Amino acid sequence: MTAHAETILPPRPPAPQQSAGRPWARRGPGFRLAVLLGTILPPVPVIAALLYTDWPPVTIFVAIYLPLQLIAACAAAISQRGTRAAGDAVIIVLAIGATLLAVIVLGSILSTIAIRGYQAMSVAFLTQNTLYISPSTPLGYGGVGAAVLGTFIIVALATVITVPIGIATAVYVTEVRGRAVPYVRFFVQAMSGVPSVVAGLFILVVLILSGALAYSALAGALAYSILMLPTVARTAEEVLKLVPEELRTGALALGSTRARVVGQVVLPAARTGIVTATILGIARVVGETAPLLLTSLSNDRTIINPVGNPIASLPVFIFDKVSLPFPDAVARAWGAALVLMVIVAILFTAARLLSARRFAKS
Amino acid sequence: MSSTPPATPAATPASTPTAAGGSPAMQSRHLSVWFGKRKVLEDVNISFPANTCTALIGPSGCGKSTYIRTLNRLHELIPGAGLAGDVLHNGRDIYARDVDPVTVRLAIGMVFQKPNPFPSMTIRGNVLSGLKLSGMKRPNHDEIVEDTLRKAGLWNEVKDRLSHAAGELSGGQAQRLVIARALAVQPQVLLMDEPCSALDPASTLKIEETIRELAESITIIIVTHNMQQATRVSDYTAFFLAAENEPGIVVEQGATTEIFSNPQDPRTLDYVNGRFG
Numbered sequence A: 001m002t003a004h005a006e007t008i009l010p011p012r013p014p015a016p017q018q019s020a021g022r023p024w025a026r027r028g029p030g031f032r033l034a035v036l037l038g039t040i041l042p043p044v045p046v047i048a049a050l051l052y053t054d055w056p057p058v059t060i061f062v063a064i065y066l067p068l069q070l071i072a073a074c075a076a077a078i079s080q081r082g083t084r085a086a087g088d089a090v091i092i093v094l095a096i097g098a099t100l101l102a103v104i105v106l107g108s109i110l111s112t113i114a115i116r117g118y119q120a121m122s123v124a125f126l127t128q129n130t131l132y133i134s135p136s137t138p139l140g141y142g143g144v145g146a147a148v149l150g151t152f153i154i155v156a157l158a159t160v161i162t163v164p165i166g167i168a169t170a171v172y173v174t175e176v177r178g179r180a181v182p183y184v185r186f187f188v189q190a191m192s193g194v195p196s197v198v199a200g201l202f203i204l205v206v207l208i209l210s211g212a213l214a215y216s217a218l219a220g221a222l223a224y225s226i227l228m229l230p231t232v233a234r235t236a237e238e239v240l241k242l243v244p245e246e247l248r249t250g251a252l253a254l255g256s257t258r259a260r261v262v263g264q265v266v267l268p269a270a271r272t273g274i275v276t277a278t279i280l281g282i283a284r285v286v287g288e289t290a291p292l293l294l295t296s297l298s299n300d301r302t303i304i305n306p307v308g309n310p311i312a313s314l315p316v317f318i319f320d321k322v323s324l325p326f327p328d329a330v331a332r333a334w335g336a337a338l339v340l341m342v343i344v345a346i347l348f349t350a351a352r353l354l355s356a357r358r359f360a361k362s
Numbered sequence B: 001m002s003s004t005p006p007a008t009p010a011a012t013p014a015s016t017p018t019a020a021g022g023s024p025a026m027q028s029r030h031l032s033v034w035f036g037k038r039k040v041l042e043d044v045n046i047s048f049p050a051n052t053c054t055a056l057i058g059p060s061g062c063g064k065s066t067y068i069r070t071l072n073r074l075h076e077l078i079p080g081a082g083l084a085g086d087v088l089h090n091g092r093d094i095y096a097r098d099v100d101p102v103t104v105r106l107a108i109g110m111v112f113q114k115p116n117p118f119p120s121m122t123i124r125g126n127v128l129s130g131l132k133l134s135g136m137k138r139p140n141h142d143e144i145v146e147d148t149l150r151k152a153g154l155w156n157e158v159k160d161r162l163s164h165a166a167g168e169l170s171g172g173q174a175q176r177l178v179i180a181r182a183l184a185v186q187p188q189v190l191l192m193d194e195p196c197s198a199l200d201p202a203s204t205l206k207i208e209e210t211i212r213e214l215a216e217s218i219t220i221i222i223v224t225h226n227m228q229q230a231t232r233v234s235d236y237t238a239f240f241l242a243a244e245n246e247p248g249i250v251v252e253q254g255a256t257t258e259i260f261s262n263p264q265d266p267r268t269l270d271y272v273n274g275r276f277g
């Protein structure tokens, strides 16, 4: 591009001073007014209903707010852009409305757990075990420290066991494409239908009652793995399928072996998705109670050894405490639920941040 | 246009490129290719003399891409793929039982029609990816990166952001990046399937210059729909054609100047003058 001669152009007049704008967002004042009325009017009767009736919020939302908002949005759209815009308005309101509804339901669950669980919170609750606690001991003594540690150990073990197997299964199905693919697929699908209590029972009968393994974190982790594997394998399969075929052919055309194509091109390209697969796998099991009731039991002491002795865990802690006839024990269960929720939130955020951190040095 | 009637003069044996001297770097003999039960190429005999550039031309769907993919054993990756005949590289059958496709593909590189840089690697990482993927050892990586990117006409645009993601390049830049990537492993033969179809005229010229330069030392086989490009870069040309529901055949092949100025087959004449296809 440097080869050809320089073309002589007349001197350019100075460019006017400009700053970045968003010309596509320019609207007339009538638009603002319509949007304002469309957003302010419908909530008014909603607030009135919330204050003066005792209907549940979801009913108010569906029966009062949504229809009003639909009418308001249609009216605003038609006044500004004619009748054809009404369809747009309906779709937008329904989409936003459905999202809001989901957020309300989720929000009420979260806020209930947060409010109820908050009563139990204290440093002691977060750090101590339940060794010297009887069901009627008041709050302020004893807590979920040991259960948090136990859940971490069990889930970490299950993840370490499951993720390699899950990725290997996905690689077999999408990359090796061997003869057994239909059977592997069928098996994984069948596994995803296993009830969690059956997974626990299986480990109990095959490994614990046979004497191969004690009631322990490892036994719990193995039961969890049975539940986690289908999720990890199928999600990983889906994300590997999204890697364009051209990348594989491109790598092969460079003289790459199959193994290197998978290890250095396909898996790195699908890294974010594989993190997601892991997260979904963890999310699938982290609150499962039944398998742990049969395999890792519970323990009042703080346990680190993953084999050899029963271990406390958050789901079993909640299960144990919530059925006791003492308000403080029930409060502990809510507190444990809050802790479980926060742990899941932290895990998810961390995984997202990690997978967003892109390029390592080459 | 069935392939049976001998009405048209058979131009094949008289003007094979080998007649021009030099031993062929690549050669296909009686090559037929199938997808499942469907035969898409029949009895393709072409020799590619060492250190020359050969253009494969022909209308869309006549099997040029399929043919070029049999030359470095990428065809076999498609489920249901079939093949008969021989492909020789330096006189050795690349489909012989004891030949590892990985070594074949390392010696016979390929640039695809659609740019396919590796999104998980940086620009620099992409250029060097062939070395990493094939386990080839070459010293002076910085030099390789600059040299191949210059040859691909991309150096000036990316020299300040070698460690950026390859995904941020434009389509044409990505295509020049994969050309650099293919050059970094120093292939003996370079297959190019419409490498310039995503490029602007300036980059196309740069790539054509590079092809001319490379053809001094390696063998290049390029598929192109651009007749001017074929005349500019190639020493030899093979014209592929497929009649409706018939496998593709090589209608005519020979020195590029001959094919374009004095074709023996009327169909070639029509095609190179843009009267069909």
Ligand SMILES: Nc1ncnc2c1ncn2[C@@H]1O[C@H](COP(=O)(O)OP(=O)(O)OP(=O)(O)O)[C@@H](O)[C@H]1O
Residues within 6 Å of the ligand: B035, B040, B058, B059, B060, B061, B062, B063, B064, B065, B066, B067, B078
């Ligand atoms: N993966 C495949 N499976 C089945 N048939 C295929 C496959 N790829 C190509 N074909 C068929 O083989 C024939 C030749 O295709 P090919 O891609 O080689 O044509 P081409 O000459 O490269 O065309 P173009 O100039 O459009 O790239 C076409 O009829 C096409 O439909």
Ligand SMILES: [Mg+2]
Residues within 6 Å of the ligand: B064, B065, B066, B193
């Ligand atoms: Mg093609």
